[in-house]
């Protein structure tokens with residue numbers, strides 16, 4: 001079986017999927033965290049790998065960037081490959097003073113002004129929650145692993161906000177300043193999951209901040225990303 005964008009066999013996709021944005025991060029996770037893994041998709045180099053984490057079958061499948069891309073991959077995986085849960089593991093920015101670079105954030109839901117929902121279903125939704133049960137599992141796991149998670153709302157943007165000439169003007173589109181993170185995919189994932197009656201969650205590592213301008217070493221980044229990946233993997237076993 002295959003879909004417009006995925007060449008995998010039905011049995012080669014696990015019911016639980018971890019979804020980084022970057023295909024090479026999918027490869028990194030398979031190589032560093034999974035046993036007996038195999039490459040199950042390379043259409044458009046959007047790599048998917050299926051393997052085992054502590055005996056549990058899991059697929060790591062990249063989403064690409066932005067709502068259109070994650071919208072396609074999450075739809076095809078849920079709808080045609082019987083996937084039940086997708087945990088996005090990505091990076092994000094922040095313009096919240098309480099959030100520091102390399103904090104790991106769990107999204108309670110995503111706010112978005114995109115046209116995606118209008119085009120797909122003729123509805124205009126501004127905020128979609130992530131799955132409460134999946135979030136509970138992730139929070140419990142983080143506690144056990146001694147990994148601090150910040151839990152709160154995400155802005156999903158159609159533009160990479162750092163490329164706006166005026167960061168303050170971008171921020172002023174979102175007068176409720178309780179948003180913890182800004183990224184470009186969570187709304188698409190949560191919207192498709194809700195539409196299809198499936199589960200979705202989103203973990204993010206903060207790599208850009210309006211208030212924290214430290215430059216990060218690659219070692220610091222890797223440690224924080226590994227914490228996030230470990231939290232996601234431990235929460236599905």
Ligand code: HPA
Pocket residue numbers: 091092093094157159160161162182183184207208
């Ligand atoms: N904004 C949007 N998406 C992102 C960012 C950001 O600053 N960093 C990583 N993904």
